[in-house]
Amino acid sequence: MPRLTLVVPAYNVQGYIRDCLESVLQQDYTDFEVIGVDDCSPDASGAIMDEFAARDHRVRVLHLPENVGLGRARNAGIAEATGDYLLFLDSDDTLAPGSLSAVAERLDATGDPDVLIYDYARTYWDGRVRPNQRKDLLHQTGPESFRLADRPQLLDLLQIVWNKAYRRDFVQHHGFTFPPGYYEDAPWTYCSLITAERIAVLDRVCVLYRQRRSGGNILRTVSRKHFDVFDQYKRVFDYLDEHPELESWRPALFRKMTDHYLTVLDRPGRLPQDARAEFFQRASADYRRLEPAGFVRPGGVRGHKYGLLALGSYPALAGVKGVNKVRSSLRRTAGRSVLRAKRTAMSMFYSSQLRLPLDDKLAVFSAYWSRSYACNPAAIDAELARLAPDIRRVWAVKADDVDRIPAGVEVVRVGSREYWSALARAKYAVNNVNFSDAMVKREGQIHLQTHHGTPLKTMGLDQRRFPASAKGMDFEALLARCDRWDYSLSSNRFSTAVWERVYPCSYTSLETGYPRNDVLVNATAADVRRARRELGLRDDSTVFLYMPTHREYQTEFTPRLDLARVADKLGPDVTLLVRGHYFYSANPSAHLAELRKSGRIIDVSAHPRVEELYLAADALITDYSSAMFDYAVLDRPVITFADDWDVYSAVRGTYFDLLKEPPGAVATTQDELIDLLASGAWDTELTDARRSVFRERFCEFDDGQAARRVVRRVFLGDTTPIPFVPLAERTPVPTPAQLRELAERV
Incomplete structure (x- = not known):
């Protein structure tokens, strides 16, 4: 029986899962098992985990028949675990070298506590590493192991499960499981910590918490699903009601609940604008229903917000300076791309075109930095003419290269009024590289990035490791351009995993094959x-x-x-x-x-x-x-x-x-x-x-059939899959x- 079991659920992480598993298997400590849980992922995440299982007996993979979400996927892994301790690792994060050795040594030194809490650091796409702001809470003071009552400030750590090792028989004895939903970590974390008889800490960064720019953290997604937080705290307080011996924790958990509700309200990019007032009223109702007798509110702005929740006064909360500051920041950010456009020679004209409605029957194409009519965009252009002839197709071409464009192709010269008008008003924009930095991505506009090859050489963010070839590339500007993509084409799963990792933006990968290769097959x-x-x-x-x-x-x-x-x-x-x-x-x-x-x-x-x-x-x-x-x-x-x-x-x-x-x-x-x-x-x-x-x-x-797949999905909105013809x-x-x-x- 292994000392440690690491449960690694996976869903749409094919760009990151290799790094995650490699970071585990390359540890100097070897007495562990990995339970990979493929949560019915539509990408290659499950197949990648199978590759690791085939080469290392310590890895086992569960393939769930349907998508159940992160919490229940973890439960499936727990059911298969045989280790003394359970550790959870999100599939886009990694372990720091030597982490498992440090965890195992600390467990031995502290006499097998119920829970061991260790440190983590946030890592960013640009190489920055930011330490946990409350890492001071993990400094070893006093007894080697203790109850939470001896160090209640540990509740102020982020309510996450992947910075802790849980003794498996402790979990089984108390019947802890993860609930479904967005905020499944809260009930598990709080209930296990207040229940544990013996807790220990390890003042060492063990997990590198990847901060994906977009598309990775569901908690940063604008959605009504954030209302799930109410169900999760109901579970926390139901647990308290079932365990009167833990009643003393009610004020502390009420404070954590209230802070969490306010965080969801205050953070931009979570709640839809038309759902904020409703969320506030739900939070206010919980506040009034669950406030413990004699509860003392914190001071300052935070305490003022507590009071507004108690009163149920959403308009007053919406006027708090901090909320206005966030909104002003958003407005400034949204306007920067337009300001960049205004610096160009056609800025006034382009700005006027941006105020006009999108033309749903206009598509603008470009290939190889607007030098030719070629590659995937050309193949898509031809298929679009066949399947949707009512859509006007224009090609952005540099003036010196116009003579290279085949007869019959409508051209707009880069930099001309016609060019800026097409960029501003076209519903569809197709390119195998990127359009100009000055191009503003409008709401409702659809950008299709086709790429122009399968990557052998490093691309995107991976080029940071090779400065001789990157030649001073501005990676922040690169990702700003990639943020405009709605779709990214791929001819194989290998490419999809690379693109999603090196261009970490919120696009949808389309595994269609390369349209330019249709002619070779047909x-x-x-x-x-x-x-x-x-x-x-x-x-x-x-x-x-x-x-x-x-x-x-x-x-x-x-x-x-x-x-x-x-x-x-x-x-x-x-x-x-x-x-x-x-x-x-x-x-x-x-x-x-x-x-x-x-x-x-x-x-x-x-x-x-x-x-x-x-x-x-x-x-x-x-x-x-x-x-x-x-x-x-x-x-x-x-x-x-x-x-x-x-x-x-x-x-x-x-x-x-x-x-x-x-x-x-x-x-x-x-x-x-x-x-x-x-x-x-x-x-x-x-x-x-x-x-x-x-x-x-x-x-x-x-x-x-790649071009047909692309046109049907992107231009015609038909999501019915066209089955792939097997290679054989x-x-x-x-x-x-x-x-x-x-x-x-x-």
Whole structure:
């Protein structure tokens, strides 16, 4: 039987659950078990916990058949616990190193108390760590263990369960369970503390309490569900009524109840405006009904608020200076984005447009910093034209790039009056990066962030650990832009978990697949032939598409391949399509120029549709580009040329080791690359097996219906799911080699 049981409920935390469980399993103390409770989470939280259970016998996972909420999920974990002590850890928080050792040692030193209280610290997205403001209450003074009556000030700690270890037989003897609801910690915490015969403290930070910017803490959600606090305190006072021996705690618990009610009223972002008066009246009724005889109110502003509750005077409370100060702060915050817009050249015009109604039949699109008509936004645009032709679609494009936009696409030049009008009035805004900082997100406007690749390299907040590649990025400004998102697209669960962690904002993740990859799934043999014909490729030529990625830590572009040498070694039956910056030199060598002239090397850097290049190629050669994830949809060979992996992974940061989990063949030197290309080792049973594993992980949603899913959900409001076609049931478009074999048979 383990010494400690950690109960970890999980719901919609796929971006954080790995960090949580890793922080537990990496502890130097090992005599514990983890009961993970998947509260019927709609994301990959349960599957991630299963991964940990598969690799570590100390982890067990319960999959609840329906969502029951945090309290009852904890109860399910308690029922499976076998440890001497119960500890609770929220799935977006982490344990500090050495915490379990410190807890176990303190339990031994204090003779197994009923409850051990330990410290915590708040951690923020920007790296700040703020200690518990009442950490002084945990300083060890007097006896090693004591009753709450000896240190009643411990009630002033935040009423949470995850900063305590509870002896399991104490919990079982008194029948403590978590109730349903928002504020389930209050009854458990207060009732257990006033009941405990022996309490001990540990003056050490054991839990790192993650302060998610938005979308994580339900107590910061504007909702009528905050009325649940009344039911929870009813449970507390019912417990007192059932245990007359604890009657002396009534005044202290009445004070905690009143403070809690006032906190809900005073804090912005909790109660809907039209529910505040009703909440106050409920709180006032509880105050008058439960006030103990002889209760002494606190002094100052706080005591004044107590008096207003006793009188039932909501208008007077609403006029208290502290409440007005909060409201003024909110108004100032809401106006900052508009003030930023007013600093632009079109500020007055833009401001006037912001006062006009939204146009429900207008969508504004942009891709790659308004430089092209491409990627996921272009695929969504095309599907929107098919499913909702009544919605007008305009593209924001920089003036220098307008000529690159296909005929028939309506364009507004970035910075023009038409541009600012579209941003101000469009119901829908679609981008694969972010719109200008000056853009104001209006109420009712829908922002769709499509992203433009599956992340191998670190993104968002994770880039803080890699300053050489972040290059002074303003992360606060980045998150302010991400706060405008309503939806974030994902092509696989891996990406969803990354986006939700590195862009911690209140959007909805849409696991639809990438719309830009629909064409790869739905393509036909005729599309492959056409793509090769338009590029001037011979039917009998083996074509490698070479797509290296950008390296942020290099000030100038540095070619990593001697293309002329590679082409010479592979011979005349091989063609290299190169999508990069290799030919920007004004004076290419005579030999390279000759190879280009012969068609054995073709610069496709300016080709408008990379998907056409994918269809035309027999295989992809890349380093760390997200092209590998898209190309894998075709189920064709992917060759990794990673000659600087150590430098790239150290400076840019990556989410997995590409050399250990590649999509196919790997070369770390130019000679290795030439050898595997010339020998045919780029396409073997081994590379097929690697690609199969890679596809299972990263191509799960790309079944050719992504754009349709997006348009139906975002633009048409249809939440009916379109089932995914399983990977095993998809038939990839024939490869060029297969088409050659078919032609030879005919």
